[in-house]
Amino acid sequence: MATIKAAILGFGTVGQGIYHILKERKQELLEKLGVELEVAKILVTDASKERVQNTLHLMTESIEDVLAEPGLHVVFEAIVNEEPAFSYLKRAVEHKCHVITANKVMFAKRGQELEQLAKEHGVGVGYEASVAGGVPxxxxxxxxxxxxxxxxxxxxxxxxxxxxxxxxxxxxxxxxxxxxxxxxxxxxxxxxxxxxxxxxxxxxxxxxxxxxxxxxxxxxxxxxxxxxxxxxxxxxxxxxxxxxxxxxxxxxxxxxxxxxxxxxxxxxxxxxxxxxxxxxxxxxxxxxxxxxxxxxxxxxAGMYPTASVMVEDYAAIMLKGVGQAVSI
Amino acid sequence: MATIKAAILGFGTVGQGIYHILKERKQELLEKLGVELEVAKILVTDASKERVQNTLHLMTESIEDVLAEPGLHVVFEAIVNEEPAFSYLKRAVEHKCHVITANKVMFAKRGQELEQLAKEHGVGVGYEASVAGGVPxxxxxxxxxxxxxxxxxxxxxxxxxxxxxxxxxxxxxxxxxxxxxxxxxxxxxxxxxxxxxxxxxxxxxxxxxxxxxxxxxxxxxxxxxxxxxxxxxxxxxxxxxxxxxxxxxxxxxxxxxxxxxxxxxxxxxxxxxxxxxxxxxxxxxxxxxxxxxxxxxxxxAGMYPTASVMVEDYAAIMLKGVGQAVSI
Structure with missing residues (x-):
């Protein structure tokens, strides 16, 4: 059984929702996808502030720190505005990570570019949450x-x-x-x-x-x-x-x-x-x-509707076998 | 470029819709899926009756004749009632064909069995059209x-x-x-x-x-x-x-x-x-x-709504790579 590492960029309502769902659905995801998903890094602007209990050790203010995580496999992005979100996701894709975003401003402008880049690197892009929240x-x-x-x-x-x-x-x-x-x-x-x-x-x-x-x-x-x-x-x-x-x-x-x-x-x-x-x-x-x-x-909108369709995005990418070549 | 052969079982409203759509969307399906899809056989109860122009040579009353078609890759089923639909699809699956059905009576009763069988044979089952017609x-x-x-x-x-x-x-x-x-x-x-x-x-x-x-x-x-x-x-x-x-x-x-x-x-x-x-x-x-x-x-309901989601089923199976091992 493989353990897969995830990072969350942005730890507001949606980011926290992803964290909770990944924890709550650990067993089901293991059964359905055959992998154990573990949140290894959470990128925030102030890493000293604990928003969710027992997450302080996961916090970082540096994207370098996130991407340096060995075996990082997927990045969930729930920041607002085009930058630095796009640059972060571009780097994640080049790093052979799947990327899942809820960022409509970034994706409206740079989505096609990001998808092309992901295709070249053999990884998936999920953006279900960028439009109409929990409505798929x-x-x-x-x-x-x-x-x-x-x-x-x-x-x-x-x-x-x-x-x-x-x-x-x-x-x-x-x-x-x-x-x-x-x-x-x-x-x-x-x-x-x-x-x-x-x-x-x-x-x-x-x-x-x-x-x-x-x-x-x-x-x-x-x-x-x-x-x-x-x-x-x-x-x-x-x-x-x-x-x-x-x-x-x-x-x-x-x-x-x-x-x-x-x-x-x-x-x-x-x-x-x-x-x-x-x-x-x-x-x-x-x-x-x-x-x-x-x-x-x-x-x-809403924490759980939006966050859950982001995790669904990830599950769909895994089931489709996008990026199977990625070493995990 | 591969040419893929399809059969249609039942040539009423929905069966005819599939035939028309496969013809109308030949070029788009080639571009999206990389294959040229050709209807090679149409199973009916009276093969002497031409329902759609220039299809008489495709008609047969025998499932053996359908399955004997060299390189048959997908079977679209639009018959009513459990039998002989289930037996036909079971044989198609064992023959390593993907199967797409609109048959709610059959699928309600035998769907789980058919899906299990398809899994064992490495092919896909589509049943979008069996519930709520064109609503996906x-x-x-x-x-x-x-x-x-x-x-x-x-x-x-x-x-x-x-x-x-x-x-x-x-x-x-x-x-x-x-x-x-x-x-x-x-x-x-x-x-x-x-x-x-x-x-x-x-x-x-x-x-x-x-x-x-x-x-x-x-x-x-x-x-x-x-x-x-x-x-x-x-x-x-x-x-x-x-x-x-x-x-x-x-x-x-x-x-x-x-x-x-x-x-x-x-x-x-x-x-x-x-x-x-x-x-x-x-x-x-x-x-x-x-x-x-x-x-x-x-x-x-309706010819085109129902038939189009059946062709969508097939396209989705192809894109997911289910049954890539099938020789075509």
Whole structure:
């Protein structure tokens, strides 16, 4: 029986979730994958601060220290922003480690580059957690797009703004009040710009575009409109017509081959697949040529949903035999 | 470049769909899988009847003839009922062919046996199309259940009964009238017993049970109640309370480890994931320990949805490298 070493980069909510799950599922992973997975290093910015009991000895502030770990086999990355995340994962791949990321900002911009690099080095890349948290939209798309062609994707990719819109509709409160409540509940950050403006959903949409269409549109040409543009009067008018506002990220391949996308509040009627998606849920609706329309719904965030799909990524890579040549 | 030979067993709607898709996607499959796939044999009960132009020379009434095809690599099965489907697929597996099936009756009863046999012979089994047609519920469950544990599955697994319930609710018509309309539109067969009684949904539920829980409950202990038990008065009463009838197939692992299941009309409120699923759509909602609840929605039947996920099954087997030892 082989013991496999893992590193976690970033030890916030998601990073801690990975640590807990790897511990809780040690026996099951051993049975299913035939390997014992051990967290050997945790990269943080302050290695003196113990976030989870009995992990202080695993902490390091240095990526060199992480990569120097003998037999390191997989790196779970749960940092934010493009750098230093991309550089770290690039080095991990060159080091013949599988990499699993939840980092949408990095993956939207550098995902295709990272995947190419991983291919060259015979290792796997998992990025299920980068879009829609615990909803397995990445692998599901991969499963249906070997034969089907995607025509359009529409998604509620940000739970915070969906919570705000739901609250505005049901409780008839203005945007600011719904936002305050989202912040109070921990759904929105103190600076809610990325969520509210649509930038967070935009990054996730670009990841879906690469996956479904093999390319991304020119970022500058994508209209991104936030939910703060919706007034109580707008909301009341929608209610009267039995319509609902959803903050929809959308990308479509036109007949001439052009990719067009946008992120914007959209009024949907009661037969639209996104009409019933309330609160912090995420949902992705895909139109394909053979299957037609399928929709996935589930929790778009959270420690365990997000962390668990990252561990699923790793298990899938192991079962597929990607990187079998890697010495472990 | 290798040419790979395929056989199709049964040449009704789904079988024909497979034939069309393999033809239409020849180039894409060559690019993605590196093989050229050619339909070499089509098994039917009357080989003198041409159903699709230029296929008469491929027709045979004999499984011996199918298996005698040199270099046969994959068998797509779209027959109904357990036999002779199971015997045919067993022989195909022993012949070192991958097998892809849409046959819920056979797979509910013999699926685990077939999978074991395939494992012994180093070939793959695909059964995505056996549950919920074009909705990729099988692969999605496989993807999230390496790490997550399923706790409960609830599904609308029969599009015909969902259409009937939708029509009864929206148009306030009795069951018989809704059924006639379903038959007129081709959604229900002349003998609607399997759909209406819940037996069709029951078989699909048993397939999900094997996949999610590794076993099935005792079939005799599962309560299966049809939709013909719902009166117009029941429907009106539900409407008044803003509740909806769904024909739900449900299986749950209790705390003591027991599996309990049922197929029955269920009243759901407007926050239930199945509340908004209307018409012939299918949906599956899975409660897991880490992710929480995820829901998949899409077309539960149809030539192209069903046939395309069967071809996806084959592509996935090829990409996973199952049966690489098979000489082709």
């Amino acid at each position: 939209v990445i692998k599901t798309l991969k499963n249906i797009l070997l034969v089907n062609n995607a025509q359009r994707i529409q998604g509620i990719l940000n739970g915070t703004t969906n919570f705000i819109l739901t609250k505005m509709r049901i409780e008839n409160v203005p945007f600011e009040e719904a936002l305050s409540e989202a912040q109070r509940l921990g759904y929105a950050e103190a600076d809610p710009y990325n969520d509210v403006s649509g930038q967070d959903a935009f990054k996730k949409l670009m990841i879906l575009s690469s996956l479904a269409f093999g390319e991304q549109p020119n970022w500058a040409e994508i209209e991104v409109i936030g939910v703060d543009t919706i007034s109580q009067t707008d909301m009341e008018a929608a209610n009267l017509q039995n319509l609902r506002y959803r903050h929809v990220a959308e990308i479509e391949r036109l007949a001439d081959g052009t990719l067009v996308g946008k992120v914007t509040p959209l009024l949907v009627d009661n037969v639209h697949p996104l009409y019933s998606i309330d609160d912090v849920n995420n949902a992705v609706t895909v139109d394909t040529d053979y299957i037609g329309t399928i929709t996935l719904v589930g929790p778009g | 519920v099988i692969k999605t469950l496989k993807n999230i259940l390496l790490v997550n544990n399923a706790q409960r599955i609830q599904g609308i697994l029969n599009g015909t009964t969902n259409f009937i319930l939708t029509k009864m609710r929206i148009e306030n018509v009795p069951f018989e009238e809704a059924l006639s309309e379903a038959q007129r539109l081709g959604y229900a067969e002349a003998d609607p017993y399997n759909d209406v009684s819940g037996q069709d949904a029951f078989k699909k539920l048993m397939i999900l049970s094997s996949l999610a829980f590794g076993e099935q409950p005792n079939w005799a202990e599962i309560e299966v109640i049809g939709v013909d038990t719902i009166s117009q008065t029941d429907m009106e009463a539900a409407n008044l309370q803003n509740l909806r009838y769904r024909h739900v197939a449900e299986i749950e692992r209790l705390a003591d480890g027991t599996l309990v299941g049922k197929v029955t009309p269920l009243l759901v409120d407007n926050v239930h994931p199945l509340y908004s699923i209307d018409d012939v759509n299918n949906a599956v909602t899975v409660d897991t320990d880490y992710i929480g609840t995820i829901t998949l929605v899409g077309p539960g």
